[in-house]
Amino acid sequence: MTRNDENGRNRLRSLRSASTWLTASVLGLLIAPSTAPALAQEAAPQHTSVATVVDDPVAAIPGIWVRDEKLSEDPIEKLEETYGQTFGGGPGRSPGANPGSGRTGGFGRGGQGGSGRGGFGGGRTGRQPGATQDGPSGMREMARELAERLDVLLIRIDDPQLLIRNAKREDRILYLDGRDIADGFGGRSRARLLGDSLEVETASQGRQRIETFYLEGDRLVLVTDLQGGRFADLSFRTVYERSGDAPAVPVPASTRRASEAAAEPDEDGFNKADFLPPVEGGRGGRRPERADSARSARPATIRILPPERGYRELLTGRIVIQTLTIDPQIAVVEFLLDGEPAARVTTPPFEARIRLADPPREQTIEVRATSARGAHAGTDRIVLNRLDPPFAVRIAGITAGDTGGQAIVRVEAGISVPRAETLERVEFYRTERLVASFDDFEGEAGPSGVRSVAADVPISGVTPQDFVRVVARLGDGRELEDVELLQGARFQAEIDVQLVQLQVLVVDRSGNPVGDLTPEDFEVRENGQRRQVENLYVSNDIPLSLGLAIDSSGSMEPIWRRTNAIAEAFLNGALTWRDQAFLVDFDSTLRLVQPLTGSKPLLARGLERLFPQGQTALYDAILFSLLQYGETPGRRALVVVTDGFDSNSRSDPTRAIDFGKRLGVPVYVVAMRSLGFGPTTMDDANLRNSMRLITGPTGGRLFQIESIDQMASVFDHIEEELRRQYVLTYYSERPFGSAVEPEVRMTQRGLRVRSALPLETIE
Secondary structure, eight states: OOHHHHHHHHHHHHHHHHHHHHHHHHTTSSOOGGGHHHHHTSOOOOOSOOOOOSSOHHHHSOEEEEEOTTTSOOHHHHHHHHHOGGGOSOOOOOTTOOTTOOHHHHOSSOSSTTOOSSSTTSOOOOOOTTOOTTSHHHHHHHHHHHHHHTSEEEEEEETTEEEEEOTTOOEEEEETBOOOEEOSSSOEEEEEEETTEEEEEEEETTEEEEEEEEEETTEEEEEEEEESSSSOOEEEEEEEEEEEOOOOOOOOSSOOOGGGSOOOBOTTSOBGGGSOOOOTTTTOOOOOOOOSOHHHHSOOSEEEEOOOOOTTOOOOEEEEEEEEEOOTTEEEEEEEETTEEEEEEOSTTOOEEEEEOSSOOOEEEEEEEEETTOOEEEEEEEEESOOOOOOEEEEEEEEEEEETTEEEEEEEEEEEOOTTOOEEEEEEEETTEEEEEEOOOOSOOOTTSEEEEEEEEEOTTOOTTOEEEEEEEETTSOEEEEEEESSSOOOOSSOOOEEEEEEEEEEOTTSOBOOSOOGGGEEEEETTEEEOEEEEEEGGGSOEEEEEEEEOSGGGGGGHHHHHHHHHHHHHHHOOTTOEEEEEEESSSEEEEEEEESOHHHHHHHHHTOOOOSOOOHHHHHHHHHHTOTTOOSEEEEEEEEOSOOOSOSSOHHHHHHHHHHHTOOEEEEEEOOTTOOOOHHHHHHHHHHHHHHHHHHTOOEEEESSGGGHHHHHHHHHHHHHTOEEEEEEEOSOTTSOOOEEEEESSTTOEEEEEEEESOOO
16 A cells, blocks of 8 residues: 555545544534423522622523624634635535435434434434535535524523524523533533633533633624544634524423423414423522633633733833734734724734823723634733732821820821722721721722821820721721831831732742741842831632643543543642632643632533543643633642643743743643653753743742653642742832832741742732
């Protein structure tokens, strides 16, 4: 056999596998009406809490939606763009398709009441004359039918039940609590809410399809991701315009079979047989928790990299805005500043120079990406110069005076209040006696978010032991206080409360993390001047946001099951009841499988969804994972598990290195060689150097292991370091908007600070 013959046969096998995969990926797209009564009779599980989101998808997403041809991606065109012109022919729809006929292997629901065999949801396995289901023409035909079903969507939500009807009036009925629903053909589906998005997952025969619905302005965006099989990671977007509200959902008098209900249409043109079945026990059940971040819950196509700045520094003048482009089909990126066009870029790496206001103020950067054909590809937005100060109280000045012959001191206090909170009360004490209180705060806080409050405190009979105490209380019940001795206190001309918070890891001479430290063990200097340590928190005091990015490329397959089991055990051990974690999956592309959550079952379920396939976009994955933290308060850490070779990143390694230093999240990389694979010695050396340039400055570490048997002990070591983290705070005298650059040292011999990383907030 010649090499060309062998390549041709391999190509044919790939096409047949791809056709089978695409067919299987659509299995379970529809829940046949005959399954509805069983769903209605299941009791909804009870939950104790519901996390809130800004835009509730339960209220925003339901309605009738019509596909926008100009902004939507055509599945056939996306196949050709992603895998070349193997599929032949041009784009288009199949005219006069027979709804539910089960053509091309039963892509539809089925022409015989959805009860037949051999296809998706039943129907006959008929084919067009001269067509083959296993070849490109069969795949094109199935893609056409998929596109036809996406022309119109009707979405109804009767919490916790969900109904999705497509253009061929085929229904799926699911629950928003994430329970699995079998489709009768070996597949399963489940739905859940993630931030402001609705996600529907369908799995069958080792493949899966993930559909994510979310709003961008007045439009509905549906991202369909097909995973599994040789042609992996096919993703396309469908953009919809609202055509109307979803009709009201009357509740049938019984839970009999939908086909037995009255067939007369209601005033909106929908049959009672199509009504959403009732929920046993009414609406008292609650959904499980939703993810905290709406933005991160959406499928990622493009992300803005926050521009370089010093800690607490405000940006002004011309700056460079960089992006991480995840979708390879992105051809044009438009940059907007405060809603106005600022730049249009048509070549990678899609970055632009934008002039910010002077003096600096809060401004919004937005990017809008499209493909070469003009289809909508994605958007992202960040807010610059938006400082959200931590809750802090500081006595900034004490000066002598008198009132009516009575000796007093004027005590001035600065209170910084987080943007989302309100200042409820401020009390002034002389030692333990209340002398003044305030609960009516007029006017705005200063530009740094600091509010100044002053009171007169009598000092007759003052002793060296007397002190003044200021207590501030927020609307959420939190209280802080500051204390100053009345004798010897010095006056400051300006009240400037900048509480600096640093995540610190201290190690001994052997590199082992050290615990049992006190504030006196640290020396903090700023511009050469020593600053007093205000507080030192241990790890249990401050919640942790942990990122776990797992390489799911094809080279990981020999060790995949054990890797997932060890990763799940690590999450179970590393997370306390206060902590959160997110899960990123990367191969040829990047996916946020689970946004930040404190639910270990949700994280375990996310690990179950991963498939080893494709190549490795390691540097892109590190960048993408670091972007998930956003403004999340508390301690941070990122753990990356890979077979140690980047083969598919679109970003230059230096971008990941620079951004890792800039953001200040400890990055731990566990790099191993999977069985039968592995890079060359030169590639291995280059990777090791690049990873150390990322892990070293951030306070993380690179662990290179030769066997999966070493992974559990590495995770144990990382967990120990996370438990030995401290958060150190002190007050800076730097003016508001200027960069703060502290230097932290140890006073004990034999100890050194491996990392001191700034945190915006810890509450």
